[in-house]
Amino acid sequence: MTEYAAIVLAGGMSRRFGDEKAIAKWNDKLFISYSLEAVNHVEQTIIxxxxxxxxxxxxLANVQLITDAEAYKGKGPLAGIYSGMTRAEAEWYVVLPCDTPWINKTIMKQLQAYCDGQFEAIVSKVNGCMQPLIGIYHRRLKEKIKEKLEKNELRMKQLLSECIVKEVHFSEEKLFANINTKEEYENLLRMDHQ
Incomplete structure (x- = not known):
């Protein structure tokens, strides 16, 4: 068992975006590449x-590409996290989405600094707003997540309300911004030309 495995969530429907966010490009790189760079210090990575x-x-080398466990396809981020947990044996699972191009290794390491066994989840909180998809989850949560999926209780915040959580506060919103719409994507592209 490794200490850490990274789970990059790239299975959303991208309805508001209108295309596949994981493979959208910014600065000649796929969005998912930014997430992978933020966790390239982790022993094992699963998309x-x-x-x-x-x-x-x-x-990519050293990156395992999987789909959600069959029983939980289409059940959102919890299904992705659980599916990743079933494919890699680790003490902690570093989770992040594929659509946060400013996320970086420094942020992920700051979260990892709190992985001491005292907490079940370490999540980022930006200006008072919890970001549960940029967080770290202990292997003890695997069965609790499975129970939530079985009951069709799919909200991350509901899971976290039943866990011992460490919230790590950050103030720079931009680093955690995700790109959800074509308009946000076009604004991102325009920023490159200013």
């Missing part, structure tokens, strides 16, 4: 995506 994206997401 959880949809069946129809398997051939579109680049296959």
């Amino acid at each position: 959880v995506t949809r069946d129809d994206l398997l051939s579109k997401v680049p296959q």
